[in-house]
Amino acid sequence: MSTSISNKTREEAFAYLFIKMRNRITLRVDYTLNTDTGIIDFGNLLCDLFMNIKDTLLQRSHGQCELCTAKTELSVYEIPPATDPDSDKCVLLCDSCKTQIEKTAEINVNHWRCLNDSMWSQTPAVQVMAWRMLNRLSTESWAQDLLDMLYLEEDVKAWAESEVDDDTTPTLDSNGALLSAGDSVTLIKDLDVKGTGFTAKRGTAVRNISLTSNPEHIEGRVNGVRIVILTKYVKKS
Numbered sequence: 001m002s003t004s005i006s007n008k009t010r011e012e013a014f015a016y017l018f019i020k021m022r023n024r025i026t027l028r029v030d031y032t033l034n035t036d037t038g039i040i041d042f043g044n045l046l047c048d049l050f051m052n053i054k055d056t057l058l059q060r061s062h063g064q065c066e067l068c069t070a071k072t073e074l075s076v077y078e079i080p081p082a083t084d085p086d087s088d089k090c091v092l093l094c095d096s097c098k099t100q101i102e103k104t105a106e107i108n109v110n111h112w113r114c115l116n117d118s119m120w121s122q123t124p125a126v127q128v129m130a131w132r133m134l135n136r137l138s139t140e141s142w143a144q145d146l147l148d149m150l151y152l153e154e155d156v157k158a159w160a161e162s163e164v165d166d167d168t169t170p171t172l173d174s175n176g177a178l179l180s181a182g183d184s185v186t187l188i189k190d191l192d193v194k195g196t197g198f199t200a201k202r203g204t205a206v207r208n209i210s211l212t213s214n215p216e217h218i219e220g221r222v223n224g225v226r227i228v229i230l231t232k233y234v235k236k237s
Protein backbone atom coordinates (compact mmCIF):
# COMPACT_ATOMS: atom_id res chain seq x y z
CA MET A 1 0.00 0.00 0.00
CA SER A 2 1.54 3.22 -1.03
CA THR A 3 -0.03 6.55 -1.56
CA SER A 4 1.07 10.05 -2.15
CA ILE A 5 -0.58 13.21 -1.05
CA SER A 6 0.29 15.15 -4.12
CA ASN A 7 -1.63 18.21 -5.03
CA LYS A 8 -3.22 18.94 -1.74
CA THR A 9 -3.56 22.60 -1.14
CA ARG A 10 -1.03 24.09 1.14
CA GLU A 11 -3.46 24.37 4.07
CA GLU A 12 -4.74 20.84 3.68
CA ALA A 13 -1.25 19.46 3.43
CA PHE A 14 0.02 21.19 6.53
CA ALA A 15 -3.04 20.24 8.54
CA TYR A 16 -2.45 16.64 7.52
CA LEU A 17 1.22 16.75 8.44
CA PHE A 18 0.49 18.37 11.76
CA ILE A 19 -1.95 15.64 12.76
CA LYS A 20 0.49 12.95 11.72
CA MET A 21 3.41 14.53 13.54
CA ARG A 22 1.45 14.45 16.75
CA ASN A 23 1.29 10.69 16.25
CA ARG A 24 5.05 10.53 16.62
CA ILE A 25 6.25 9.71 13.20
CA THR A 26 9.50 10.63 11.60
CA LEU A 27 9.16 12.84 8.62
CA ARG A 28 11.58 12.98 5.80
CA VAL A 29 9.71 15.14 3.40
CA ASP A 30 10.72 16.28 -0.01
CA TYR A 31 8.31 18.67 -1.50
CA THR A 32 8.07 21.31 -4.11
CA LEU A 33 5.82 24.28 -3.90
CA ASN A 34 4.25 25.44 -7.10
CA THR A 35 4.28 29.17 -6.53
CA ASP A 36 1.73 29.82 -9.23
CA THR A 37 -0.96 27.59 -7.84
CA GLY A 38 0.07 27.46 -4.18
CA ILE A 39 -0.09 23.66 -4.42
CA ILE A 40 2.51 21.55 -2.72
CA ASP A 41 3.62 18.38 -4.42
CA PHE A 42 4.89 15.79 -1.98
CA GLY A 43 5.98 13.44 -4.71
CA ASN A 44 6.13 9.76 -3.91
CA LEU A 45 5.91 9.78 -0.18
CA LEU A 46 5.24 6.33 1.04
CA CYS A 47 2.14 5.89 3.02
CA ASP A 48 4.00 4.41 5.95
CA LEU A 49 5.61 7.74 6.73
CA PHE A 50 2.13 8.90 7.53
CA MET A 51 1.01 6.11 9.74
CA ASN A 52 1.98 5.82 13.29
CA ILE A 53 4.72 3.37 14.09
CA LYS A 54 2.54 0.62 15.46
CA ASP A 55 0.37 0.61 12.35
CA THR A 56 3.50 0.41 10.24
CA LEU A 57 4.85 -2.47 12.26
CA LEU A 58 1.54 -4.33 12.27
CA GLN A 59 1.62 -4.15 8.53
CA ARG A 60 5.29 -5.17 8.26
CA SER A 61 4.85 -8.11 10.64
CA HIS A 62 1.43 -9.21 9.41
CA GLY A 63 0.12 -8.69 12.92
CA GLN A 64 2.48 -10.96 14.78
CA CYS A 65 5.48 -10.78 17.07
CA GLU A 66 8.47 -10.29 14.79
CA LEU A 67 10.57 -12.70 16.83
CA CYS A 68 8.23 -15.51 17.90
CA THR A 69 5.07 -14.96 15.76
CA ALA A 70 2.75 -14.72 18.78
CA LYS A 71 -0.35 -12.75 17.86
CA THR A 72 -1.39 -11.32 21.19
CA GLU A 73 -0.17 -8.55 23.49
CA LEU A 74 1.84 -6.89 20.78
CA SER A 75 3.58 -3.62 21.34
CA VAL A 76 6.31 -1.51 19.83
CA TYR A 77 9.85 -1.99 21.13
CA GLU A 78 12.30 0.75 20.33
CA ILE A 79 15.69 -0.84 19.87
CA PRO A 80 18.25 0.80 22.14
CA PRO A 81 20.06 3.09 21.74
CA ALA A 82 16.84 4.74 20.55
CA THR A 83 17.06 8.12 18.94
CA ASP A 84 14.15 9.47 16.94
CA PRO A 85 11.05 7.39 16.80
CA ASP A 86 11.29 5.59 13.52
CA SER A 87 9.63 2.34 12.56
CA ASP A 88 12.87 1.14 10.97
CA LYS A 89 14.44 1.24 14.44
CA CYS A 90 11.59 -0.61 16.12
CA VAL A 91 10.22 -4.11 16.22
CA LEU A 92 6.79 -5.37 17.12
CA LEU A 93 7.06 -7.75 20.06
CA CYS A 94 4.76 -9.86 22.19
CA ASP A 95 4.85 -9.42 25.91
CA SER A 96 6.88 -12.55 26.49
CA CYS A 97 9.68 -11.53 24.12
CA LYS A 98 9.66 -7.94 25.31
CA THR A 99 9.87 -8.64 29.04
CA GLN A 100 12.71 -11.11 28.55
CA ILE A 101 14.59 -8.68 26.33
CA GLU A 102 14.10 -5.90 28.85
CA LYS A 103 15.22 -8.30 31.58
CA THR A 104 12.05 -7.80 33.60
CA ALA A 105 11.19 -11.49 33.17
CA GLU A 106 13.42 -14.49 33.64
CA ILE A 107 14.83 -15.82 30.42
CA ASN A 108 13.15 -18.90 29.02
CA VAL A 109 15.82 -20.43 26.83
CA ASN A 110 13.47 -22.64 24.83
CA HIS A 111 11.25 -19.71 23.94
CA TRP A 112 14.13 -18.33 21.90
CA ARG A 113 14.26 -21.33 19.56
CA CYS A 114 11.91 -19.09 17.58
CA LEU A 115 15.02 -17.19 16.43
CA ASN A 116 15.78 -20.18 14.23
CA ASP A 117 13.14 -18.73 11.89
CA SER A 118 13.01 -15.03 12.67
CA MET A 119 16.77 -14.45 12.29
CA TRP A 120 16.27 -14.92 8.54
CA SER A 121 13.97 -11.90 8.38
CA GLN A 122 14.81 -9.33 5.72
CA THR A 123 14.11 -6.55 8.24
CA PRO A 124 17.35 -5.17 9.71
CA ALA A 125 15.65 -4.30 13.02
CA VAL A 126 14.59 -7.94 13.42
CA GLN A 127 18.06 -9.17 12.45
CA VAL A 128 19.57 -6.90 15.11
CA MET A 129 17.28 -8.20 17.84
CA ALA A 130 17.89 -11.81 16.80
CA TRP A 131 21.65 -11.24 16.87
CA ARG A 132 21.55 -9.61 20.29
CA MET A 133 19.41 -12.35 21.81
CA LEU A 134 21.53 -15.11 20.31
CA ASN A 135 24.54 -13.40 21.84
CA ARG A 136 22.88 -13.38 25.22
CA LEU A 137 22.19 -17.10 24.80
CA SER A 138 25.52 -17.98 23.26
CA THR A 139 26.45 -20.51 25.93
CA GLU A 140 23.69 -22.67 24.42
CA SER A 141 25.31 -24.55 21.59
CA TRP A 142 22.24 -24.23 19.33
CA ALA A 143 22.30 -20.46 19.82
CA GLN A 144 26.00 -20.28 19.03
CA ASP A 145 25.36 -22.39 15.91
CA LEU A 146 22.65 -20.00 14.75
CA LEU A 147 24.89 -17.03 15.50
CA ASP A 148 27.61 -18.57 13.35
CA MET A 149 25.13 -18.85 10.48
CA LEU A 150 23.68 -15.37 10.88
CA TYR A 151 25.29 -13.07 8.36
CA LEU A 152 24.64 -9.37 8.88
CA GLU A 153 25.52 -6.57 6.50
CA GLU A 154 28.30 -4.43 7.92
CA ASP A 155 26.11 -1.50 8.96
CA VAL A 156 23.54 -3.82 10.53
CA LYS A 157 26.29 -5.61 12.45
CA ALA A 158 27.58 -2.28 13.76
CA TRP A 159 24.07 -1.40 14.87
CA ALA A 160 23.64 -4.77 16.57
CA GLU A 161 26.87 -4.23 18.47
CA SER A 162 26.03 -0.68 19.48
CA GLU A 163 23.80 -1.63 22.37
CA VAL A 164 24.34 0.68 25.27
CA ASP A 165 24.69 -1.53 28.27
CA ASP A 166 22.33 0.09 30.70
CA ASP A 167 23.17 -2.26 33.51
CA THR A 168 26.69 -1.43 34.45
CA THR A 169 27.46 -4.81 35.98
CA PRO A 170 31.21 -5.24 35.69
CA THR A 171 32.77 -8.41 34.33
CA LEU A 172 34.72 -10.08 37.15
CA ASP A 173 36.91 -13.16 37.30
CA SER A 174 36.55 -15.96 39.86
CA ASN A 175 38.39 -13.87 42.44
CA GLY A 176 36.36 -10.74 41.81
CA ALA A 177 39.10 -8.99 39.82
CA LEU A 178 37.79 -6.66 37.14
CA LEU A 179 38.25 -7.97 33.59
CA SER A 180 38.63 -5.71 30.58
CA ALA A 181 38.83 -6.40 26.87
CA GLY A 182 42.39 -7.36 25.92
CA ASP A 183 43.21 -8.93 29.29
CA SER A 184 44.73 -12.38 29.60
CA VAL A 185 43.17 -15.01 31.83
CA THR A 186 43.96 -18.54 32.94
CA LEU A 187 41.40 -21.33 33.11
CA ILE A 188 41.01 -22.70 36.62
CA LYS A 189 39.04 -25.80 35.55
CA ASP A 190 39.02 -28.26 32.64
CA LEU A 191 36.26 -27.11 30.33
CA ASP A 192 34.50 -29.24 27.75
CA VAL A 193 34.05 -27.02 24.77
CA LYS A 194 30.68 -27.82 23.27
CA GLY A 195 30.72 -28.61 19.59
CA THR A 196 34.50 -28.69 19.21
CA GLY A 197 35.34 -32.08 20.68
CA PHE A 198 38.19 -30.84 22.81
CA THR A 199 38.67 -29.97 26.43
CA ALA A 200 40.27 -26.69 27.36
CA LYS A 201 42.66 -27.72 30.11
CA ARG A 202 42.96 -26.12 33.46
CA GLY A 203 45.93 -23.74 33.39
CA THR A 204 45.43 -22.80 29.73
CA ALA A 205 46.21 -19.14 29.15
CA VAL A 206 43.69 -17.21 27.09
CA ARG A 207 45.08 -13.97 25.75
CA ASN A 208 43.31 -10.91 24.49
CA ILE A 209 39.84 -11.72 25.75
CA SER A 210 36.70 -9.86 24.67
CA LEU A 211 33.84 -8.91 26.93
CA THR A 212 30.25 -9.75 25.99
CA SER A 213 26.93 -8.16 26.82
CA ASN A 214 26.64 -10.73 29.60
CA PRO A 215 28.98 -9.95 32.55
CA GLU A 216 29.25 -13.68 33.27
CA HIS A 217 30.67 -14.47 29.83
CA ILE A 218 33.91 -13.58 28.11
CA GLU A 219 35.17 -14.70 24.75
CA GLY A 220 38.62 -15.86 23.89
CA ARG A 221 40.58 -18.15 21.62
CA VAL A 222 41.51 -21.63 22.80
CA ASN A 223 43.18 -24.07 20.37
CA GLY A 224 42.49 -21.53 17.65
CA VAL A 225 38.74 -21.64 18.31
CA ARG A 226 36.89 -18.64 19.61
CA ILE A 227 34.79 -19.76 22.56
CA VAL A 228 32.60 -18.31 25.24
CA ILE A 229 33.99 -18.87 28.72
CA LEU A 230 32.19 -18.41 32.01
CA THR A 231 34.03 -15.86 34.11
CA LYS A 232 33.67 -18.03 37.22
CA TYR A 233 36.13 -20.48 35.62
CA VAL A 234 38.89 -17.98 34.91
CA LYS A 235 41.44 -15.99 36.82
CA LYS A 236 43.07 -12.84 35.56
CA SER A 237 46.72 -13.44 34.66
Ligand SMILES: [Zn+2]
Binds near residue numbers: 070093094096098
Ligand atom coordinates in the same frame (compact mmCIF):
# COMPACT_ATOMS: atom_id res chain seq x y z
ZN1 LIG B 1 7.35 -12.85 20.82
